[in-house]
Amino acid sequence: MSRKPRALIYGDVDLNLIDGSAVWAQSMVQALSLAGCETRLVLKSPILTGRLIDPLAGLPGVTVVRPHEEGLLPGLTDRPLSPVQASEVLSGLDQDEPCDLLVLRGRRLVTRIVADRAFAGRIWAYLTDIPQSAPEMTEDARSQLARIATASHRLLCQTEELRCFLETWVPEACGRCVLSPPAVPDPGFPVPDHDRLHDPVRLVYTGKFAPRWNTLPMTRLPALLAEQGIRAELHTVGDKIHDDPAHPEFHATMAQALRGTPGVHDHGGQPREEAMRIAADCDLGLGWCDTTLDASLELSTKILEFGALGLPVVLNRTPAHEALLGSDYPLYVPGSAALPDAAEAVTRAVRDPEARRTAADRCRAAARRFTLEEAAARLRTQLHHAFPSAPDALAARPRPLRVGVAGHDLKFLTRLLDHFRALPGLDVRVDAWPALARHDAAASRELAHWADVVVVEWCAPAAVWYSRHKRRGSRLLVRLHRFELDAEWPRQVDIDAVDRVVCVSPYYARRAQEATGWPESKITTIPNWVDTEQLDRPKAPGARFRLGMIGIAPSRKRLDLGLDVLEKLRARDRRWHLSVKSKPAWEYWWIWKKPEERAHYDDVLRRIHTSPLLEGAVVFDEFGQDVASWLRRVGHVLSTSDDESFHLSPAEGMASGAVPALLPWPGADEIYDRRWIHDSPEAMAEAVAGLVEETDGPGDPWRAAGQEARRQARETFALERVAETWTELLIPR
Template structure:
C-alpha cells in the first residue's frame, strides 16, 4: 500500500484561536485519518495548552515536534524544516506560510514542497511585475500549490503564469451542517469568533454593536477568541476593555472548535464584515468562520464582494459596507421575522450548495501523486485478465503483484498476507474463496474489486460469506449474469458494473482460408455442459446435405485432465465422451472431424473457421463466440440463458434444426468484426476495467 512520509507546518500559533489555527487543527485531523500517512507536525510555538492543542494531542498517529521554546521566526522555521528533512527524508512537506518563507523553502525542497499561501491575494494590487514573476517561479517549482477555490486557481494561473493543473483546490475545512435549524431570532445576539485585528474588522464589530445597542438596547454580543493583532487602529486597549467589561458582551476567550461552532449556533447573526483590504472584488478567500455561521442556519453580515455575491446570491439582504449599515441591517433582521427567516434560509441554502462541491479526501491522493500505485491480482485462473494485467505492467505509475491461487480456496496465506500489505488496489478474479479471504483481510485505504463469471452461480457460498461492506466494486461480464447475481445476493446496484471480456480484435481479424465457408469451429468440449454432442448433431445434419462441411475442435480433451480419470464422480461423464468418440469413428463423416488440440494459436486457427458453434447448456459469456466474431466467423448459438444479451439475437437459435436451416439458406458473410470492435475491443474494455479499479468510492 502507498505510504506517505509527511511533514506539516503551518505558520500559525495553536495557542491562539483564530480561523487559521482552527484550519490547521482540522487539516491535521484530516491527514492523520488516512492510514497511508505517517505524519510529523512541526509546531510554530511550544504547546501551552488550550483547546486547539488539546484537539491536536487527541488525534492518533501524529508525531508532534517542538524545536524552540518561543514562537519560531521565519529563518528558524526554515532551519527546523531543513534539519528534520535531512534526518527523515520526507516524501512531501506541506507548509502554509508567506511568500518569503516559500522562496527559502523551495531551495531546500524543489518538487517535494506542497505550499499554501494567501499572501499573493492579499497583496495582489501592490505586486510589481517582477514580484509576480518570482512568485510564479517559486510556486511552479513546488510539488503543487494549494488554493481555496476555483476562482482563486484561475486567478493564480492568470496572474502568476502557473498551469491550473499545478494548483490544487483545498476548500475551507467546513463544519458539519446543522439539521433542521429554526430560522428564527431567539436571543437578539450577534456573534464573532476568530482573531482580533483591524483587517478582520474588529473595530467595525465594536462600532456596529454599539450602534446596534442604541437601536436595540437588549441586543447581546457573543465573542470567542484571544488573539489580538497590532494596535487595532490605536484602539486595542479600549476594545479589550469593552469586551471584558460591557455587560452586554459575552467574551468566552479561547475555546475548542466544537465550542466555537456551538457558540455560533446559540447566537442569531454572525458577524463577518472584514475590512475592504481583505474582502474586496479582487479577493477570493472565503472565511472558515463564515461557514460556521452559515452551517447553523444563521444569517451573516458581510461585504457584497464578487465571491460573497456568488456564494449568497445577489439579492441577499444582509450585505453591508459600513458599521452603520451593519447595525441598521442587524436591527431590522432581529425585529422583522420574515426578513430574518429569509436571510437565514438563504445563508443555510448557500452553505448546502457549497458543501456539495467540497471534497477534502483528495488532498492525500494529491500528496501521494508520483508514488506508484500497487495493484494486486488474486485468483486461481487469470487468463481472462491478461490484457488488463499487461496494461498495468506497462504503466510506470503502477506496480503489479500476482497472488496465484491453486484452487478455489487453496493458497499460500503467508504470501497473500505479505502482498496484501503492499496493495492499494486488490482485484479478485472470480468471486470464490479469494474474495471471501480478501474481504475479511482488507485494510483501511485499500480498494477491493471482484469480477464474477459463472462458477460463482453454482458455488454462491463464497460471496455469501464475504464481508460485502468491504467490496467496493462487483464487475460482471454479461448483462444476464449481472441481473442474476444482483438478485441472488441482493447486491447494491451502485457498486455493480457490467464490463465485457476483452478480445484483441485486430489479431483475429485475418483473411479466411477458402475452406472456412464450410467449416464449423468448436472450442472446449469439457465439461459436458458444453454439449459437444449437439455440435456433432448439427455437423451430422449439415454434412448429409453437403459433404464439404467439416468440424474442427480446439482445446483439451477429457483424457487430458487427470482429475477426470481419478475422480469417481466423473466416470459417468467420461463414459458419455467415450460414446461420442465411438460415434465419430463409426460415422461416414469421421474424416471430416479434426481435433486440433490445445494451444495459443487461436487467431491462426480461426482463419479456418466460418461458423463458431456454442451449444452449451449455460455460459457466462462464452469467450469463444466473441473471438470467433472478431475473426469474422458467424456464431451459431443455442439459447443458453443470456446469450442474446451479449451477442446479436439473429445468431441465437431455438434448436439444431433452425441452425441448419440458417446455414443452408444464408451465404457466408465474413463481416462480424464491427460488432466485436464495438463490444469487446481490448483497449476499450481495459479502460473500463481500469476506471472501476482506480476510481474513488
C-alpha cells in the same frame, strides 16, 4: 503507493492563538488523517494552551512534533521559529523519516523552504498572503511565486477565483493549482433552533481582532441598535488582537472595548468546538468587514462555521459572497458598509423573520459543501494522483522497469510523464532532442542501451534513429500524430524494430497503415489525455453566450468559418461573442512565410473590423497555459478545421462543461459523439442557438448538454484512464 503517504505539516502560525490560519492547521491535520495519511504536525511555538492541539490527540496516524520542548535545534528559546529555523527543523525530521509531501502555509516561509531546495517537488503550498490584484502583482512578486510554483507539487488555493488569478499571472502555476477551501467540522452537539430570537438579541463574532475586520466598530452595535429600540448584545470569541503598525493605538483600544463596553461579552480564546457552542447559542453571526476586503479572493471560515450552526450571517456584498450565497441573499450590508449600514442589516434580520430564515437556509446549504469529509475526499483524490499504485505486473518485477522517453517536442506527454515518474516500479529517463533532427548521439545511445522500453514521441527523426539503434531484448513504442505522414520519416523507420505504433485516432491509424504498409497488428490507438480534474470548474456568468476557439493557425483551422457561426448567432442575439486563445499566425515563421497564409489572415482580420455583426464581438486572448481558467468564460468550443488528427480543444472544452461543436473533418465522428458534429456553419449556429433559448433552471438544455459532454470526456479522455492504457502498453507481456 503500497504504504500510506507520509505528510509533514508546518504553518507560519501560532497555535496558541485562535484565528483562521491556526484553525487551518488543525483542519488540515484532521482532513489528512481522514484521507489516510501518516501525518506529523510541526509546531512553530511552544504550546501554552492545548485548545487547538488537544483535539488532534488520538487521531489515526497523527503525531504532534514540538521542536522547542523536544530540543530539535540547539539554543531554542521560547520565541517562535523563524523561517530559517523552521527549514532546518523540517529538513532534520525529513532525514530521520522522509516525507512524501510537505504541506506549508505562509509565503515568507515557503520562499525560504524553496530556496533551501531540500523539498523540491514535494511541497504542497497553501498561499493566501499573496498579491490578489493586478496592481499588487509586481514583477518581483510574480518571479517569487514562479519559483514557488516550480518547486511545488501542488499549490493549494482557497477559492476558484484565487486559483484562476494565480494561473493567469504565474504560468508556472498552471496544472499545479488545486482547490483547498476551508473545512468545517460537523457540530459535535445538538444545534438549537434559531427561529425565536433571544431577548436581548445575541450577535456573535469569532476569530481575530483587527482593524479591517471591523471588530472595534462591532462593539458599538449594541448601543446603536438600542437607539432603534432593539435590545442586543455582542458575544466575541478569540484571543488574537493584531498589532497593526498603521493603527498603533488599536491593540489597547480593542482590548479595552472587549473588557469595558456595555453589551459586549468577550469569551476569550476557546477550543474550536466550544467556540461553536457559544456561537450556536446566539442569533446572528457577524462577517461584516471593511470594504478594502471586498475584492479578497479568500473565503471566511467563520461564515461557514456559522452556516454549519444554522446561523444567518450579516456580511458585505462581494463577488465571493454572491458566488457562495447568491446575489439576492437578504442580509448583505447595504450602502457603503459603514457602521450605520451594518446596524440596518442587523435590524432587518431582527424584524424580518422571513429574511432571517432565508439567510440561515442559504448559509446552512453553503456550509454543507465545506465539511471535513469533503476536504478529506478532495485530498484523497489528489493523493491518489500524486502517489498512484503500481499494477500487479509492475509490483511483481524484481527491479523497476526502465522507461526511456525521447523526442524533440514532448508537450503532449507532460502529464503522462508525471504519472510514469510517480508510478512505483518505473524508472524514467528522458532524451530531449533540442530540434527535430538534432540530438546528442552519445546520450541517445546510452538511453537505448539502458532502457527496457523506449517511447518516441512523433514518428520523426528520433523514431528513425531509435529504430536503427534498438538494443536486443528491449521494446520500442512510437507515437504518430498527423504531420509526419506528409514526410518521409515513417518510411525510413525500421518497422521490424518497432513493437507498437501509437496513433491518437482510428482515422489516422488507418491512414498510417495505408501510407506505409505497416502490419496492422503493430498499430494501436490511444486518445490524447485531458486533465479532466483541472478543467472541471464552475462556469462564469454569461458563459452560455460565448463561443471559444483554441489555436487558429495555420489557416486550415478555419477561423473564417468560426466567424460565420458567430455572425449567424449575432443576427439573432447580440449577446453572442467569440473568444480566441491562440498565438497570432505571424509568430510561426513556417506559416507566415507562405503568401496564401498571410492573405487568409488579412481577409479574416479585415472582416472582423468591417462586419457590422462582428463589431466588438471577437476577443483575442493571449496564448498560454491557463486554459482551465479561460474555459470558465466559454460555453461552446468550436472545431471548424479542414482536418485534424484529434483536436484537443473540443475535448478540453467538454471536460470544462462547455458544449463542443464540430464540423465533419475526416475522423471526427470516431473521436467525438455524432451529436456534437454539424454539417455546416449554418447547422452549427442553429444547434448552438437552440441550447440557450430556454432560461437557466433545472431543465436548462445548455447545462444538460455541458454535463453530458463532461461525462463523455471523463469516460474517454481522462488523464487517469489514458495513463493506465499507456502503462499496460509499457509492461512486457
